[in-house]
Amino acid sequence: MFVFKAAVVGAGTMGGEIAQVVASAGIPVVLKDVKQEFVDTGLEKARQVTEAQLGNLVKKEKITQEDADSQRDEIVERITGTTGYEAFGDVDFVVEAVPERMEIKQAVFSELDEVTPGHAILASNTSSLSITEMAEATLRPDKVCGFHFFYPASMMRLIEVIEGDDTSDETLQTASNFAQALRKTAVRCGEVPGFVVNRVLTSAMSEVWRVTEAEDLDVKDVDKAIQESGTVPMGPYYLTDLLGLDTVFHVAEHLHDSYGDRFYVSKRMRELVEAKNLGQKTGKGFYEHG
Numbered sequence: 001m002f003v004f005k006a007a008v009v010g011a012g013t014m015g016g017e018i019a020q021v022v023a024s025a026g027i028p029v030v031l032k033d034v035k036q037e038f039v040d041t042g043l044e045k046a047r048q049v050t051e052a053q054l055g056n057l058v059k060k061e062k063i064t065q066e067d068a069d070s071q072r073d074e075i076v077e078r079i080t081g082t083t084g085y086e087a088f089g090d091v092d093f094v095v096e097a098v099p100e101r102m103e104i105k106q107a108v109f110s111e112l113d114e115v116t117p118g119h120a121i122l123a124s125n126t127s128s129l130s131i132t133e134m135a136e137a138t139l140r141p142d143k144v145c146g147f148h149f150f151y152p153a154s155m156m157r158l159i160e161v162i163e164g165d166d167t168s169d170e171t172l173q174t175a176s177n178f179a180q181a182l183r184k185t186a187v188r189c190g191e192v193p194g195f196v197v198n199r200v201l202t203s204a205m206s207e208v209w210r211v212t213e214a215e216d217l218d219v220k221d222v223d224k225a226i227q228e229s230g231t232v233p234m235g236p237y238y239l240t241d242l243l244g245l246d247t248v249f250h251v252a253e254h255l256h257d258s259y260g261d262r263f264y265v266s267k268r269m270r271e272l273v274e275a276k277n278l279g280q281k282t283g284k285g286f287y288e289h290g
């Protein structure tokens with residue numbers, strides 16, 4: 001199946017950029033959130049990313065500024081922002097990018113099952129949760145799969161395509177083809193908590209969180225030491241601020257529940273999440289953001 005029109009549900013840290021990736025590949029996309037202000041933030045993010053990407057091409061003298069301006073307008077105009085489901089009647093592929101909570105995801109999948117055509121594939125950008133459980137909220141579990149982008153979606157090339165218990169081979173093939181149309185590299189993963197990347201990444205982060213708290217270290221010193229080692233572009237606490245503390249925290253909790261004490265749930269992160277200091281998206285997390 002070819003994807004002629006797509007949709008993204010949730011215009012937060014991931015959704016705006018995912019819509020931008022789809023629109024940049026020439027495919028019209030609907031971007032939905034629950035409030036117009038969230039939709040507008042997602043659209044603005046998509047516009048900024050597009051402008052930055054095209055600006056780089058101008059700097060490298062691969063295109064003119066005039067070309068960049070017209071391409072930017074074309075890409076941005078392919079994204080339709082909305083708070084309703086009116087434009088979902090003819091979509092072929094939906095990427096759900098709402099918060100990492102099963103009850104929210106199941107509610108969205110149940111709604112998507114009602115409003116999209118029967119052939120449409122319903123995919124989740126979940127970092128760790130069960131695709132099979134999300135599929136149970138629909139009457140088309142064979143057409144539900146994971147489609148996991150990485151932050152920032154406009155730059156990171158990998159997409160994990162995740163197979164739930166009832167996902168059909170045709171769905172997995174269409175999802176892999178769609179990833180390729182988006183100029184991404186798809187890897188097929190089995191349905192285990194955290195899949196591949198977050199199982200590895202959260203395991204490493206767990207050790208950092210555990211030692212920081214056991215030794216009562218300053219998170220900024222920890223970040224500085226790790227960044228200066230030259231192995232990663234930024235320290236893990238700053239990265240967590242960019243990813244969103246609630247998302248990272250819920251993934252850690254889920255992996256701890258699934259695999260036990262080898263995954264650590266940070267007490268400092270729990271306090272910040274409870275105080276609604278979620279990192280860059282709320283202006284404060286481990287760091288203050290302008």
Ligand SMILES: NC(=O)c1ccc[n+]([C@@H]2O[C@H](COP(=O)([O-])OP(=O)(O)OC[C@H]3O[C@@H](n4cnc5c(N)ncnc54)[C@H](O)[C@@H]3O)[C@@H](O)[C@H]2O)c1
Binds near residue numbers: 011244
């Ligand atoms: N943040 C990351 O780095 C990252 C990376 C890969 C995958 N993910 C996954 O992507 C998903 C979204 O994460 P995020 O960081 O973008 O979250 P976020 O909190 O930044 O954004 C979620 C958005 O969903 C919206 N929303 C909530 N309920 C909704 C509903 N019923 N309908 C439409 N919109 C709704 C919220 O208003 C918000 O704008 C999660 O499953 C997360 O695990 C996140």
